[in-house]
Amino acid sequence: MKILVCINNVPDTTTKVKFIDKKVFDTAGVQWIINPWDELALTRAIEIKEAQAASVEKITVINVGLADSESTIRKALAIGADDGVRINYDAKDSYAVAFQLAEYIKKENYEIIMCGTESSDYNGAVVGGMLSEILGIPSVSSVSFLDIVEGKVIVKREIDGGQETIEAHTPFVAIVQKGIANEPKIPSMRGIMTSRSKQLQVLEAFPTEVFTEFVEYELPKPKAGCKKIDAENVKELIHLLHTEAKVI
Amino acid sequence: MSVIVYTENWDGKFKKLSFELVSYAKDVAKKLNTSLIALSIGNVAEDELKKLSNYGAVKVISVNENKLKDLDNQAYTSVIAEVAAKENANAIIFAHNNTGKAIAPRLSVRLKAGLVTAVVSSxxxxxxxxxxxxxxTSKAFANITIKTPIKILSLMQNAFGLIEAAEAFVLEQYSPALGDEMKTEVIDVKKVSGKILLTDADIVVSGGRGMKGPENWGSIEELAQLLGAGTACSRPVSDEHWRTHEEHVGQTGKVIAPTLYIACGISGAIQHLGGISSSKCIVAINKDPEAPIFEAADYGIVGDVMKVLPEMISAVKELKGI
Structure with missing residues (x-):
């Protein structure tokens, strides 16, 4: 089987978020990483390939973004993806991103397409679902386990209060979340060396429509501050939660 | 024209967030000068369905088909698309949770309707x-416009609240035309019933590394039980397998927005705060006065959580007269 992992290039999760005139995310000093859920998806894909080389022919990573996301794609190649694709498009709208991915996938034949459940920048949680609908193929969301067992793809989906085990018919989109892999894989020195010679194909963007438009950013209002209660007076805390905050 | 709100039940009872969604959708319907229709998929009794009209739904459409007992993303999308067409919907409202994330994006493409997720405003x-x-991850907000005639929104939990607006109860049982869309096959289900769902809990009691070990979780569970709360934990706790990863709240775990979040022995790494910062009220108990959790908290006690928790339990018991 061929696996495609969709990766997004996002600011490091510890980034202090700032904006220029409410309109532009200030990228000064920002470290860029593979979106954490996408990184877990990639890690799981590589784990499966390492465990059963015969089942996985190739792992491709794909990103919709501008040239500055290439170092993130290279990192994915260093971790263990076989080749990379970048669609040169300044992503602003989730549908437009899903459309770019779909246009690429239509021409290829990947059995398993993996997406992280959301990206840590715009928190949309939509690209995987939209992509599968554009392609007209099944999607399984909230996936916390994926494996290939005797040629069948078995996934587990988190549901309210439990878990379902599902046999997915390929091709399909697995929208993955925490649990899919334990720790993201760290690139080895050899991985970093070989990543330089792996193929990174750059494609021009496909013409698309957009459904939504960004207007401006706002920062949350600062908190009023924490009311400290003496450790010897725990009763006072419960009293305040009851009478002042009115939450218990 | 109409606004449709997709409501969710758990074991035949609506989740609290469903009533919040109906309240929110009513507000959207008013602003669009149209009426609100609530849609329920699953086996829900009539007296439970009636509750949806208390929050402003002028009609409740109930779809109860055995074929839809498992959430199949495509089949659910087809059913909702069919109802949306039948009712000439110009807005469809979901919760921003696992179900909303599974269906809303597909529906957006199906109806060529712009979707904004994780919405926090009317x-x-x-x-x-x-x-x-x-x-x-809650560090900022963005204002977004939808350019398409039909709009789809998914609302963050606790972003709007409950507003009662009773309407006469009108129920329509509806049988959608189900094709062979069931393309995924559920082969096994493991599910507990009766437990308080972390993502639907009003109050959450959560433990971090400061709890020292899984053997000390008794007091967290006791406090949670007294408050009718769900239990949660920080990432190191689930990584160490002290608790299951289903309880992990934070950026890569579950993102929750309860009315009250009690953080016991959690330092408050930025990734953890991303998962809880939309909570209405945050209480922090930590022995380190410099712990970042206190910057996010509304109330805090600097002290040993092992000593503070039992005292909280007795104070709550006293308050509740137990």
Whole structure:
């Protein structure tokens, strides 16, 4: 089987978020990483390939973004993806991103397409679902386990209060979340060396429509501050939660 | 024209967030000068369905088909698309949770309807149709406009609250035309019933590394039980397998927005705060006065959580007269 992992290039999760005139995310000093859920998806894909080389022919990573996301794609190649694709498009709208991915996938034949459940920048949680609908193929969301067992793809989906085990018919989109892999894989020195010679194909963007438009950013209002209660007076805390905050 | 709100039940009872969604959808319907229809998929009794009219639904459509007992993303999308067409919907509202994330994006493509997820506001304007959404894991918000005639929104839990607006109860049982869309096959289900769902809990008691070990979780569970709360934990705790990863709240775990979040022995790494910062009220107990959790908290006790928790339990018991 061929696996495609969709990766997004996002600011490091510890980034202090700032904006220029409410309109532009200030990228000064920002470290860029593979979106954490996408990184877990990639890690799981590589784990499966390492465990059963015969089942996985190739792992491709794909990103919709501008040239500055290439170092993130290279990192994915260093971790263990076989080749990379970048669609040169300044992503602003989730549908437009899903459309770019779909246009690429239509021409290829990947059995398993993996997406992280959301990206840590715009928190949309939509690209995987939209992509599968554009392609007209099944999607399984909230996936916390994926494996290939005797040629069948078995996934587990988190549901309210439990878990379902599902046999997915390929091709399909697995929208993955925490649990899919334990720790993201760290690139080895050899991985970093070989990543330089792996193929990174750059494609021009496909013409698309957009459904939504960004207007401006706002920062949350600062908190009023924490009311400290003496450790010897725990009763006072419960009293305040009851009478002042009115939450218990 | 109409607004449709997709409501969710758990074991035949509506989740609290469903009533919040109906309240929110009613507000959207008013702003669009149209009426609100609530849609329920699953086996829900009539007296339970009636509750949806208490929050402003002028009609409740109930779809109860055995074929839909498992959430199949495509089949559910087809059913909702069919109801949306039948009712000439110009807005469809979901919760921003696992179900909303599974269906809303597909429906968006199916209906060519712009989707904004993780919404935290009512429409600010309707022409153009603009709402505020959470971005950068609650570190910021963005105002977004939807350019398509049909709008789809998914609402963050606790972003709007409950507003009662009783309407006469009108129920329509509806049988959608189900094709062979069931393309995924559920082969096994493991599910507990009766437990308080973390993502639907009003109060959450959560433990971090400061709890020292899994053997000390008894007091967290006791406090949670007294408060009718769900239990949660920080990432190191689930990584160490002290608790299951289903309890992990934080950026890569579950993102929750309860009315009250009690953080016991959690330092408050930025990734953890991303998962809880939309909570209405945050209480922090930590022995380190410099712990970042206190910056996010409304109330705090600097002290040993092992000593403070038992005292909280007795104070709550006293308050409740137990």
């Amino acid at each position: 429409p600010i304007t309707t022409e153009p149709f603009m709402v505020t959404k959470k971005v950068f």
